[in-house]
Amino acid sequence: MAEAYSDVELIETTRLTPEGQIVKVYRITARSKGGIQFGISVPETDLARGKVDKLLTAKATELD
Numbered sequence: 001m002a003e004a005y006s007d008v009e010l011i012e013t014t015r016l017t018p019e020g021q022i023v024k025v026y027r028i029t030a031r032s033k034g035g036i037q038f039g040i041s042v043p044e045t046d047l048a049r050g051k052v053d054k055l056l057t058a059k060a061t062e063l064d
Contacts, residue, residue: 004060005030007037028052032060 011027024044031037040055 004033004057004064006033007031008056028056030056030060032063034064036060036063038063 008028008030011029013025013027015023015025017023026042026044026047027039028042029037029039038059040059042052042055046052046055
């Protein structure tokens with residue numbers, strides 16, 4: 001976990017694309033270093049690639 005955020009929670013959801021495909025999407029919430037709670041939605045394909053830390057760090061830095 002990065003120093004820019006903490007208190008990470010993950011919720012798995014399933015969504016239907018406009019093309020009719022079923023896709024898993026993860027709603028990830030965290031708290032920035034400054035205490036701001038925020039969330040991002042990440043498709044399963046990006047979750048597997050380890051991009052979540054970069055996304056959370058970028059969002060937390062933007063908010064602080």
